[in-house]
Amino acid sequence: MPDQVASILPALVFIVPAVAGLLAYVVGRASVAARNAVVVLAAVATGAIAVAMLYQMLAYHAVLTTWGEELRVDGLSMVLVLVISVVGLAACVYAIRYMRHQTAIHWRDITEQRLNTFYGLLMLFIATMLWGVVTNNVIMLYVAVEATTIASGLLVAFYWDRRGLEAGYKYLMLLTVGITFALFGCVLMYAASTSYLPGVNALLISKIKDIAPAFPRTLVIAISACLIVGFGTKAGIAPFHPWLPDAHAEAPTPVSALLSGVMIKMAMYALARTVTIFYPAWPVIAVFMVGLGAFTMVLGIVMAIVQTDIKRLLAYSSVSQMGYIVMAFGIGTYLGLYGGIFHLVNHAIYKALLFLAAGSVMYATGIRSIHDLGGLGRKMPITSACFFVGALALSGFPPFNGFMSKITIYLAAADAHMWWAAAIAIGTGVLTLVVLVHAAYAIFWGRPRTGRLRLEEVREVPGSVWGPMVALAALCLLLGVYPQLLYPLLDRAAQFMAPASQTLMTLGP
Amino acid sequence: MYNESLIGTLSLIMILTSVSAVEARNLRVAAFAYALQALLICALILNFAVGNPALYAWAAVALVTKAVITPWLLLAYVRRTVDREVPAIIGFGPSVIIASIILVSFYKLTHTYADFMAPTSLATQGVFRTNLAVALTVFAIGLYAILSRRDAIKTVVGLCLLENAVHLSLVSLAPGIKETALVGIATEVVITVYLLLYIISGIYQKFGSTDTYKLSELHW
Numbered sequence: 001m002p003d004q005v006a007s008i009l010p011a012l013v014f015i016v017p018a019v020a021g022l023l024a025y026v027v028g029r030a031s032v033a034a035r036n037a038v039v040v041l042a043a044v045a046t047g048a049i050a051v052a053m054l055y056q057m058l059a060y061h062a063v064l065t066t067w068g069e070e071l072r073v074d075g076l077s078m079v080l081v082l083v084i085s086v087v088g089l090a091a092c093v094y095a096i097r098y099m100r101h102q103t104a105i106h107w108r109d110i111t112e113q114r115l116n117t118f119y120g121l122l123m124l125f126i127a128t129m130l131w132g133v134v135t136n137n138v139i140m141l142y143v144a145v146e147a148t149t150i151a152s153g154l155l156v157a158f159y160w161d162r163r164g165l166e167a168g169y170k171y172l173m174l175l176t177v178g179i180t181f182a183l184f185g186c187v188l189m190y191a192a193s194t195s196y197l198p199g200v201n202a203l204l205i206s207k208i209k210d211i212a213p214a215f216p217r218t219l220v221i222a223i224s225a226c227l228i229v230g231f232g233t234k235a236g237i238a239p240f241h242p243w244l245p246d247a248h249a250e251a252p253t254p255v256s257a258l259l260s261g262v263m264i265k266m267a268m269y270a271l272a273r274t275v276t277i278f279y280p281a282w283p284v285i286a287v288f289m290v291g292l293g294a295f296t297m298v299l300g301i302v303m304a305i306v307q308t309d310i311k312r313l314l315a316y317s318s319v320s321q322m323g324y325i326v327m328a329f330g331i332g333t334y335l336g337l338y339g340g341i342f343h344l345v346n347h348a349i350y351k352a353l354l355f356l357a358a359g360s361v362m363y364a365t366g367i368r369s370i371h372d373l374g375g376l377g378r379k380m381p382i383t384s385a386c387f388f389v390g391a392l393a394l395s396g397f398p399p400f401n402g403f404m405s406k407i408t409i410y411l412a413a414a415d416a417h418m419w420w421a422a423a424i425a426i427g428t429g430v431l432t433l434v435v436l437v438h439a440a441y442a443i444f445w446g447r448p449r450t451g452r453l454r455l456e457e458v459r460e461v462p463g464s465v466w467g468p469m470v471a472l473a474a475l476c477l478l479l480g481v482y483p484q485l486l487y488p489l490l491d492r493a494a495q496f497m498a499p500a501s502q503t504l505m506t507l508g509p
Numbered sequence: 510m511y512n513e514s515l516i517g518t519l520s521l522i523m524i525l526t527s528v529s530a531v532e533a534r535n536l537r538v539a540a541f542a543y544a545l546q547a548l549l550i551c552a553l554i555l556n557f558a559v560g561n562p563a564l565y566a567w568a569a570v571a572l573v574t575k576a577v578i579t580p581w582l583l584l585a586y587v588r589r590t591v592d593r594e595v596p597a598i599i600g601f602g603p604s605v606i607i608a609s610i611i612l613v614s615f616y617k618l619t620h621t622y623a624d625f626m627a628p629t630s631l632a633t634q635g636v637f638r639t640n641l642a643v644a645l646t647v648f649a650i651g652l653y654a655i656l657s658r659r660d661a662i663k664t665v666v667g668l669c670l671l672e673n674a675v676h677l678s679l680v681s682l683a684p685g686i687k688e689t690a691l692v693g694i695a696t697e698v699v700i701t702v703y704l705l706l707y708i709i710s711g712i713y714q715k716f717g718s719t720d721t722y723k724l725s726e727l728h729w
Contacts (some may be wrong), residue, residue: 139690166724191628222626
């Protein structure tokens, strides 16, 4: 067991954006520039706190705890904190110009009051996600996951048009029903551990982990089923995914990037954090997860093939990619978990990049349908380059980051003698390449099938819009050519979850 | 220690109120049926509080959030939209029959197999076993409402039933849970219901009805 170091940073990392959200809402009434400054500075501060936490963790070789063990940041939490803060920063910077432009289109006049609400909720959304990944309390984990739904519900319906309202209704309704199952799962887990652990310890996941093998068999089935349905709904695992393409496509683009990039990962984290504690004693759950992952990845990519709306296509490919992560977590070996967490990080980066690039296309042309778009490559060189980087990374094409994590998952499946899983994963990868490259080709090089696009009026998006995209694209390339960069962190995260007998000592170099 | 016959009677009336909240064609009536159910849940929790004084706080939380704020929100938004429910997929007669079948069979099932998911031996004994079965039955009726109703506000009533069931089941499953966690859970439910109703009022403005079948812009 690594040492524990008491630190206030895990609390600050979600309190800072939460306070900034309130502040942005209040300050925005007086000054728009000040509000934007508050949002960006708070996002930068959150990122800085995350880096400071990383430094503490690596310097002391320790797990960070706050308020007793109420908050607990180990390798896995740290990965999620970094992902949320990096993608959150990119989304905040992108939002400044983009939202002003889009709000003007949707309401004719710029209603700054609405944008105050937008930024308030956006920062709150980021804060609730960060809270969810640092908490060690099994009931508060549920509360935080539901809080992310509440914070993002109005963001999904932000444009208040027919499509947005429909997506918002489905989003809140399906996720709340789904997450109620997770509440049952969390409560059962807590209640079962009260027999073994005294007082407040029964709530702490890190303590429950030690006594989980003693739970009765039927109870483990009930808990796992509740948690997989509950957090699985939020993570977009098929067949609980129908809310996902609606919400991710209709939300304003910075919110889409956060929903698809990090929110579903945060739910996946909650699932991994709770269900994997039963793996050592109940390996059958792991096999079930592999099957669920295979089903999800195939369904997602098949649905993506028939999409003509660029954002819906990306949303369905998110479903498919979540299948990879579920499969990797299901394989349950050190290598599988390593690949799953690595893929989680990579998917967050390139899916956020793709959504931002799709948003840039909408910013420049006002069009979302792939059929109506074409030949943008010459007019928008930066956006098109970024989109291609994202598409190739998503397809698992070297030298981008998606290749590294997908190959790890293929190897993990083969290593665990799950050849069928490896075959399905590779087949889905090929389909993904076809779908994404076809879409990218049609948008940036092909000819539009209709006359809606006025190519001569198209301009490259402004720097504060392409800046975050270029940064994310650079990360895709960096993690692709230098994947060891994340090794110290991913190694800790995977070791936390892997059964003790399968850590690196017995498996690898 | 516990007054079993009183708890049994209250539970029975409580289940009947959930059926009437689902089946009432007038949304105002449904909201009142829901409020009555919440009051009965408070009464049930008070009965259990005889053996566990911490439950008095739970009853207070349920009273404020479920018997006052939520019905008030429902009534306020029904006033802004329409109080006649959009007819359900299933007609009134068959729907009552289906709800009754769900009620009886689910109660039998959960009461017989309570040991399957009971995390502690406490939850399988006497009144706690009955309570768990009752809570899960209300949960099933709530799910049935969400799946079979076309009216968006009615699906919200179904969601409220689900959450009431959760609140009640905690008495058997996790009586030692802290008040802060309970308040957190109950508050989030109220906020979710408010947001849903707010979005539904937007839907009413844009679509001219609260019929979820008209929400068909996003198909694939």
